[in-house]
Amino acid sequence: MQDVVLLGGPGAGKGTQAQILMRSFGYRQLSTGDLLREHRNQGTELGKAAEGYMKRGELVPDELIIKMVEGELRGDSAVLFDGFPRTVAQAEALDALLQSRERGLPKAVYFEISRALLEERMLGRWTNPRTGRVYHEKFDPPKVHGIDDQDGGPLVQREDDKPETIKKRLDVFEAQTMPLVAYYKQSGRLAAIDATQGVDAVTHALLHAIDVDHGH
Ligand code: ADP
Numbered sequence: 001m002q003d004v005v006l007l008g009g010p011g012a013g014k015g016t017q018a019q020i021l022m023r024s025f026g027y028r029q030l031s032t033g034d035l036l037r038e039h040r041n042q043g044t045e046l047g048k049a050a051e052g053y054m055k056r057g058e059l060v061p062d063e064l065i066i067k068m069v070e071g072e073l074r075g076d077s078a079v080l081f082d083g084f085p086r087t088v089a090q091a092e093a094l095d096a097l098l099q100s101r102e103r104g105l106p107k108a109v110y111f112e113i114s115r116a117l118l119e120e121r122m123l124g125r126w127t128n129p130r131t132g133r134v135y136h137e138k139f140d141p142p143k144v145h146g147i148d149d150q151d152g153g154p155l156v157q158r159e160d161d162k163p164e165t166i167k168k169r170l171d172v173f174e175a176q177t178m179p180l181v182a183y184y185k186q187s188g189r190l191a192a193i194d195a196t197q198g199v200d201a202v203t204h205a206l207l208h209a210i211d212v213d214h215g216h
C-alpha cells in the first residue's frame with residue numbers, strides 16, 4: 001500500500017476518513033494537528049512553541065512541523081497524512097523524506113467541499129482527544145451527548161473551532177494550502193473526491209481514488 005496525503009480544508013472530513021481506514025484497512029493515521037495538540041497538552045517545548053499559532057488559527061512554522069513528522073515516520077504501514085503537508089515547502093520536504101526512506105512518493109486525494117459547509121462542520125465538531133475520533137452534533141452525533149460511543153470517554157469541542165478562528169483558518173487554507181492542489185496535479189499524483197457526501201460515500205470515493213492508482 002502506498003502512503004497517501006489527505007488534502008482538504010479544515011473540517012473537510014480528513015480525520016473522520018483516516019480513522020475509518022485505520023480501523024478497517026490497516027493504514028496508519030499521521031495527523032499533525034492531533035500530534036501538536038498532544039504536545040501542547042503535555043507542555044513540551046514544541047507544544048509551547050506551537051500553542052500561539054494554533055490559537056490564532058495560523059500555521060505553525062514549517063521547520064517545526066517537518067522535524068516533528070521526521071520523528072514520527074517509522075514502521076511499515078502505509079501512512080495517511082492528515083493535515084500535512086499544508087504548504088509547498090512541507091510537500092517538498094515530505095517528498096524528499098519519503099524518498100530518503102525508500103518509501104516512494106505519496107498520492108494526494110483532494111477533498112472538494114464549499115467554504116460554507118466547512119464552517120458548519122467545524123462549528124458542530126466534537127472530538128475524543130484521547131483517540132482522535134470525531135463526531136458532529138448534527139451529522140454524526142454520539143448516542144449520548146458528550147460521550148464517545150466507542151470508549152465511553154469524554155468528547156470536547158476544540159478551542160480553535162469558534163467562528164473568528166474558523167474564518168482565519170479558512171483564509172490560511174486558501175492562501176497557503178490550496179497551491180498544493182497544483183503541486184500534486186503537476187506530478188500526476190492528484191485525485192479529487194466529492195467531500196460533501198455522507199461519510200460512507202466519501203469512504204467509498206476515497207478507497208476508489210487510492211485503488212485506481214494501485215494499478216499504475
Ligand atoms: P478534518 O480532519 O478534515 O478537519 P473532521 O474529520 O474532523 O475534518 O470532520 C469535521 C466535522 O465534520 C466533524 O464533526 C465530523 O463528524 C463531520 N464530518 C466528517 N465527515 C462528514 C461527512 N461526510 N458528512 C457530514 N459530516 C462529516
Ligand code: AMP
Pocket residue numbers: 010032033034036053054055057058059060061065082083084085086090160169
Ligand atoms: P488541524 O487539527 O489539522 O485542523 O490543525 C490544527 C492547527 O494545528 C492548525 O490550525 C495549525 O495551527 C496547526 N497545524 C496542524 N498541522 C499543521 C501543519 N502541517 N503545518 C502548520 N501548522 C499545522
